[in-house]
Amino acid sequence: MKKITAVLLVDDDEEDRNFFREALYEVDPTVQYLQASDGQQALNMLHTSYDMLPDLIFLDLNMPVMGGKQCLQEILKSKYLRHIPIIIYTTSRQIMDIEEAKKLGAAFFITKPVYFEDIRRVISEVLEIKWKDRLRFSKPL
Numbered sequence: 001m002k003k004i005t006a007v008l009l010v011d012d013d014e015e016d017r018n019f020f021r022e023a024l025y026e027v028d029p030t031v032q033y034l035q036a037s038d039g040q041q042a043l044n045m046l047h048t049s050y051d052m053l054p055d056l057i058f059l060d061l062n063m064p065v066m067g068g069k070q071c072l073q074e075i076l077k078s079k080y081l082r083h084i085p086i087i088i089y090t091t092s093r094q095i096m097d098i099e100e101a102k103k104l105g106a107a108f109f110i111t112k113p114v115y116f117e118d119i120r121r122v123i124s125e126v127l128e129i130k131w132k133d134r135l136r137f138s139k140p141l
Contacts, residue, residue, distance in 0.1 A: 004031055006031065007032070007033060008042065008045075009033070010035075010042040010059045011037070011060040016060075020089075020123070021035070022116070023119040024123050026120055027124045027127060031127070038064055039065065039067060039071025039074070040071075042057070042059075047078075056126065056127075057075070058087050058110075059072060060090050061088060072086055072101070072104050073105075076105045086105070086106050087107055087108040089112060090112060092111065097109070110122055
C-alpha cells in the first residue's frame with residue numbers, strides 16, 4: 001500500500017486549519033499539507049493540479065461559498081478525483097449529517113476533536129488506514 005504523501009484540508013476556520021497542520025506535522029512531518037478555505041477553492045485547486053493530487057481530503061461541512069456536501073458530490077463526479085478518499089471533518093455530531101455523508105460517498109465521518117492531542121490521534125489513525133480497501137464509508141472515528 002502506498003504511503004500517504006499529501007493531505008488536503010478544506011475548512012473555513014483558520015484556527016482549525018492551523019491546529020490540523022501542526023498535528024499532521026507532529027504525526028508525520030513528511031506529509032505535504034494542502035489547504036482550502038471553502039469547497040469552491042478546493043475544487044479549483046484540485047482541477048488545476050491533476051499531477052499533484054492529495055492522497056486524502058479532510059472536508060468540513062459548513063463553509064461559505066460552497067459547503068462540504070456539495071464539494072463532496074462534485075469531487076465524486078470527477079473521474080480524475082473520485083478515487084481520493086474523503087473524510088468529513090466537522091463539528092457536527094448529527095446522525096442526519098453522518099447518514100447523508102455516507103449516502104453521498106464519504107469514506108469516514110469525524111467530529112472535530114476539541115483537544116490538540118485528540119486531533120493528533122485522529123490524524124494518526126486515519127494515516128494508518130490501508131485506503132485501497134476502504135474507499136467508502138466506515139464507522140465514525
